[in-house]
Amino acid sequence: MEGKSPGVFLQNYRMTKRNRTTVDCDAEPERPTPTLPNPVMEVEPTQVPAVSAGTVSFRDKLLNKADTLRNVGIAINCLEDNYKELNDEEDVTISRGDRGPCIQFSERAMSRLCKPWENALIIKLLGRSHTYNYLHARLQQKWGLKGGWKLVDLMHDYFVVKFDLEEDLNFVLTGGLWIIAGQYLVMQHWRPGFCPATAQTTRMAAWVRVSAIQLECFDVWALKRIGNLLGRLLKIDALTTSQNRGKFARLCVELDLTKPLEAFIQINQTWYNIEYEGLPEICFLCGRYGHKRENCEMNKKENCEMNAREKLIWVEKGRLQRMALELR
Structure with a gap:
C-alpha cells in the first residue's frame, strides 16, 4: 500500500465460471430446495357437453336456414279449439276420383x-330470380315497415308477403315503384286459389322515357296527356316537372302487358322514341313483353310464309322452263 496508511487488506474475490467440473469454494453453497409432498389429487373428469342433433351452427344461423332436425312438428289436437x-x-266433403281421393271444403x-x-300481396321480380334471403333483406331495407311481415316463397319465382298491419x-x-337489383317488383293482392304454375303477369307499373321532346312540353298538363297515351299515368318524375333535365321526360305508367307496347309516339307531328326502364325482354316486332324479336312467333310465321313464297316461285320457274322446252 502506498504511504504509511495501515490500509485494509481486501479479500480478493474472483468470479469463477461455473461448470460441471469446477467447484467454487468461496461461493455460498446452494441451499437444497425443500421437497414438498406430492399428494395425489383426485380430478373429476370433465364432462364434454353432448352436441344435440338439433344444434344450429353459426353458418346456418347466418344463412337463416331452418333447423329441420329440431322441427318435430306440433300436436294437432291442441289446434282443434281454434276451429x-x-x-x-x-x-268437409270427401269422395274418390279417377286419380285418387278428393276433398272439398265448404264456403264457410x-x-x-x-x-x-287478407293482408297479403303476391309479388314477383321481372327478370332473373334471386334467393329468398337476398330478397328478404332488400325488401326490409327498402320498405322499413312499422309492423311485422313475413315472406313466403312459392314456385316459379313467386312470393307472398303477409303483413301484420293493413x-x-x-x-x-301504393308507395312504389319498387326496383330491386335493376328489376321491377310486380305485385297484386293475394287471392284464393292462386296457382303459380298458371299465373301470368298482365299489368305492371314501369318508368317510361320519352326521349328529346320539346322543352315546352315539360309541363304537367302536357305530360299527363302524353302518359295516358302509353297506359295509365301514375307518377311524373320530379326532375321532369322541375325542368332540370331536358334529355327525356320520365313518366311512371301502368302498362297492360297483354297488349303491344308502343315504341314511338308522335307529338306535334314529330316522332319520338320510347324506352322502358327495367324491361329487358321486349319484342319490337309484336310489341309484347316476355320474349325477344328472334324468338317471336310472328317472326317464325313470317319466315314460314317467306319460305312458302320462295317455294312457289321455284315451282313456277320450273313450270315455265318446261313449257319453253316443249315449244322448241
Missing part, C-alpha cells in the same frame, strides 16, 4: 282458411 265453428259433417271453411291471408300493405301497394 270450433267448423265440423266435418257440414264443411274457405272463408275461415283465407282470413289470415297500413303497411297499403304503403307497399
Whole structure:
C-alpha cells in the first residue's frame, strides 16, 4: 500500500465460471430446495357437453336456414279449439276420383282458411330470380315497415308477403315503384286459389322515357296527356316537372302487358322514341313483353310464309322452263 496508511487488506474475490467440473469454494453453497409432498389429487373428469342433433351452427344461423332436425312438428289436437265453428259433417266433403281421393271444403271453411291471408300481396321480380334471403333483406331495407311481415316463397319465382298491419300493405301497394337489383317488383293482392304454375303477369307499373321532346312540353298538363297515351299515368318524375333535365321526360305508367307496347309516339307531328326502364325482354316486332324479336312467333310465321313464297316461285320457274322446252 502506498504511504504509511495501515490500509485494509481486501479479500480478493474472483468470479469463477461455473461448470460441471469446477467447484467454487468461496461461493455460498446452494441451499437444497425443500421437497414438498406430492399428494395425489383426485380430478373429476370433465364432462364434454353432448352436441344435440338439433344444434344450429353459426353458418346456418347466418344463412337463416331452418333447423329441420329440431322441427318435430306440433300436436294437432291442441289446434282443434281454434276451429270450433267448423265440423266435418257440414264443411268437409270427401269422395274418390279417377286419380285418387278428393276433398272439398265448404264456403264457410274457405272463408275461415283465407282470413289470415287478407293482408297479403303476391309479388314477383321481372327478370332473373334471386334467393329468398337476398330478397328478404332488400325488401326490409327498402320498405322499413312499422309492423311485422313475413315472406313466403312459392314456385316459379313467386312470393307472398303477409303483413301484420293493413297500413303497411297499403304503403307497399301504393308507395312504389319498387326496383330491386335493376328489376321491377310486380305485385297484386293475394287471392284464393292462386296457382303459380298458371299465373301470368298482365299489368305492371314501369318508368317510361320519352326521349328529346320539346322543352315546352315539360309541363304537367302536357305530360299527363302524353302518359295516358302509353297506359295509365301514375307518377311524373320530379326532375321532369322541375325542368332540370331536358334529355327525356320520365313518366311512371301502368302498362297492360297483354297488349303491344308502343315504341314511338308522335307529338306535334314529330316522332319520338320510347324506352322502358327495367324491361329487358321486349319484342319490337309484336310489341309484347316476355320474349325477344328472334324468338317471336310472328317472326317464325313470317319466315314460314317467306319460305312458302320462295317455294312457289321455284315451282313456277320450273313450270315455265318446261313449257319453253316443249315449244322448241
